[in-house]
Amino acid sequence: MSGVTLSGVKKSYGSVEVLHGIDLDIQPGEFVVFVGPSGCGKSTLLRMIAGLEEITAGTLEIDGRVVNSLTPKERGIAMVFQSYALYPHMTVYENMAFGLSLGRNTPKSEIDRRVREAAEILQITPYLDRRPKELSGGQRQRVAIGRAITRDPRVFLFDEPLSNLDAALRVATRLEIARLAERMSDTTMVYVTHDQVEAMTLADRIVVLNQGMIEQFGTPMELYRNPANLFVARFIGSPSMNIVPGVFSPEDNGFAIALEAGERIHISRPLPGTGGPGYIGLRPEDTTLVAEEGALFAGKVMMTEPLGEVTLAYVDIGREETPFVVKLPGEPNIKRGDFVFLGAEEDCLHLFDADGRRVREMAV
Known part of the structure; x- marks a missing residue:
């Protein structure tokens, strides 16, 4: 089990600072959701944890080790993107196996076991021989999640994974993610969304971000019943306070x-x-x-x-x-x-x- 700790983390693009000294301690095995208005820095923060954005200042630790200079591959993370990011010419099976077969020397039998186990968890076994264009949006997203599962990550990152789905598919896939989190309770999960229903139903704790700063970090009901300020009071709850x-x-x-x-x-x-x-x-x-x-x-x-x-x-x-x-x-x-x-x-x-x-x- 691996925790994630951010200490004084800042991010600047030239002279523009978009994250202003983030201090955050995510416990091993915890499901933490980042929420906030558009442009608040939640996706940037997630991408910095993933290693897809450089940290301007501060330190990022995964499992007690500073990883600022490590590549995404070396951090032991897996990420699910909003756009699925599947290879269109590959089958579902090949997409899910690709990360394991790329320079890892993983035995084929082990790759097959992991792929079929992930497919069973996500109920996509019947689609393993299909290509992404033959799947619905919800099925494609489950394939993307399955590909991340096969890597057996220490930290699982989700970047607005349900935003491209219609309302019914969002509910169904949200339930899949909740079941997945229960089955993978030893894996730390960090999830970005603009949908507070997703945040309230999935999170162990929620980080409310605004203008590159943390407004409050707590359980869903702490934020709902005891908002720290007017911003959180208005942001959490529908209709708002x-x-x-x-x-x-x-x-x-x-x-x-x-x-x-x-x-x-x-x-x-x-x-x-x-x-x-x-x-x-x-x-x-x-x-x-x-x-x-x-x-x-x-x-x-x-x-x-x-x-x-x-x-x-x-x-x-x-x-x-x-x-x-x-x-x-x-x-x-x-x-x-x-x-x-x-x-x-x-x-x-x-x-x-x-x-x-x-x-x-x-x-x-």
Whole structure:
């Protein structure tokens, strides 16, 4: 089992620095997912681990050994690309065997065993004699994963492997990757995606990147329940967390939050910090319809989106920027134009200071 440690890792292209001193310790056998907006540096970071991009500064260790100057082949890694990168003139079997037969002196019997074992794991044994053009996108991606498996890597890297697949194939292939991770529990896996559903369902821990820096590193539920700042709060969760600016001030039995629209929310807990400007966050799924006397927010329904098991309601609570989104079970009896009152349990409220940093831990 091999861990991956990055210490002060930077990446620059000329005078432009795209990664700003990344410190990260990925444990042996861990499944870690990099997420973040386009251009945040997640794929660049993965390619630096793979040895496909040079490290400008800092050190990268795999299994306790500094590998900055080692080639990809010498690092004991295998990588699955977004584009599959299969040889079109080779059969599935030949594609999966190619890396083993290239200058490794691996016996043919051992190559055959590894290829057929990987094919069995990924349920592609019936396709071993076919060429890539005869396969669906999901089958091609499984072949690419199988080719990586045959190398018996110490570290397994995935660069947005499902982004070229349609929705149904993404779900099916995601399940394949989850089963693969369970079977290869001794192998460290690092996975890049822009899809937070993939991140939340696959990861042991998630790295949230933004503008070349780590915003937070933790388990999926740590990020969801206790986002370190406004960026993580907005990025993790779908629909994203509702964020409302306000001013915190102490009261006899707790504190109050005065909102821009004039409402005043009373919280029966000690005031975190010294008060002043800040933000209150509330997830759509933690919000309920309540009577007026129990309301935190109130407003007119702008639109509803019935999705079957849930309905999304977009409510104008007096903010100019964006509506307040509520996720309600089933088909609630509300429609466009209705005036509604919204409430939530105090423990569901997320509080952030004026700089967007979390000021109170929430129950998980």
